[in-house]
Amino acid sequence: MSETFEPKPEGIGEMYDKIAALSKDMLGDSHHFGYFRGGAHDGVTMRDAADAMTDLVIERLAVTPGQRVLDLGCGTGAPAVRLAESAHVEVVGITISNEQLEIAQARAEAAGLADRVRFELVDAMKMEFDAESFDAVLAIESLEHMPDQRHVLRSITGILRPGGRFVCAQPMLHRVNDEEHLAFLRELYEMYNLPEQPFVDEYPRMFADAGLQLNRLEDVYREVMPPTLKLMTSWIGANTERLAELGDYGTEVAGLVDGMEKFADLPGAGFVVLTADKAGAR
Template identity: 40%
Template sequence: MTTDVSLPKPEEVGTFYDATNDLMTQFLGGSTHYGYWTGPDDESTFEQAADRLTDILTDKLGAKPGQHVLDVGCGQGRPGVRLATRTGAEVTGISISARDVEVSNERAQREGVADRVRFQRADAMDLPFADNSFDHVFALESIVCMPDRVQALRQFARVVRPGGVIALTDFTDRDPEANARKKEDLAEVGESWHTAPLIKESDYPTFAAEAGLEVVEVKDITLHTRYTEERFYGPLREYAANNDVPPEITQVLEIAPSPEELRAMSEGAPSVGVALVVLRRPANG
């Protein structure tokens, strides 16, 4: 993997989300990930669309009551709590953000699932769990904030039991022929969010093989998630125009696409895509 200095650093990612997530989750449907709309006529709220994506990924796991799921990059706990409530599974969530862990544990208490849903601060690049600790791994967009996807997948493969499923979403480059200026603009947006460089959807079979995992499914869901940016940035910009916001949010908004660009993204085919990825540790692995 590249050693480019622009790669995200775990402590900086944690500091960024410590400062921003209390505000951002208000505009991301209570979660910290994209929404999934069925099409241009879908009038779902952001909250409903975000929960739908959580449910789609949860269903890919096939988690059952009594099983143990690792939620990597738990945000403020909504997806992990929802997963546990829907499936009956036990969930351990991790985040590099101390604030997210605090809020997530408060959510688990408030929703009455703290007996089987817990959150802790940890670095996904060096998971503090024994081998074969979990039945499945769940990672909604968190791998985009890790400096080495293959190393992260190796950690997931280490802690999941043979036959266990790893379901995640990742950001992809859907326009590899874009000009240099557009590439620079996309890289600048990514750096403001502390995300790693985009990869191609077709990279995942290689990533999986290097991590000792099997590919179950790699699917482009961009045409369902493409409404996210406009429905997130628009309300956040309006809020920031009338309220004090953390400097990290100010920087994100300064670099973000214009309203016109956001509208074009939601109506067309964005250059930055979202891939749904399902992997499995071999049963004899």
């Protein structure tokens, strides 16, 4: 794909600063898609579905009490706090959004977990954590924002202990070849401050080159994207006055949701959960 957009960290941070205020209402207090078992959304709230997505990632992490986990792209801290509570682990969350950082820190303190959960303003492209200092790393809809995903994967391998696990969950495309759809993708990536995205079939080699063994690849598109977008569009429709009061900001939020719907309609659209391990005893 040519003419790709090169995102800037400050642009990504500003985007998430803007939507942080609406995350509690529209996204169930998390900054990621929900997981709807069986694809059904009737009677399921966005908060429940967002928690279910976090739980799916926690299940794949398979961490044990006392271990140390990095949440790469922690959002407003809901997944990190839920992970610490359910698995009794220590969590470090990183974000490049000042607004998210403040909300996340307050969340950990309110949950009484400030001693086991902390958040830092860190660009994942420039992580300086000690080598082999984490037992696991999770990335829910954050790896996609990295200008050089291969570099970040190598960095993740470096900070994982032998046998450590990495779990990534995000929208992906299996393959798009026609120029019309590729042109649309270029526009969509710029809207979301995204660099050019690898296709699903490129990830096994990317992980291997970084020193990670990809042992599970799941496409849960049906359980994630259609039901999540249905709830999000319903929320938009029910909050037109509130969005109008927010002016350009409200228009931008509605536009982001519209862009997600168009992505979900692309041939080959998916939502993929990748689970990989670093060589060594776990």
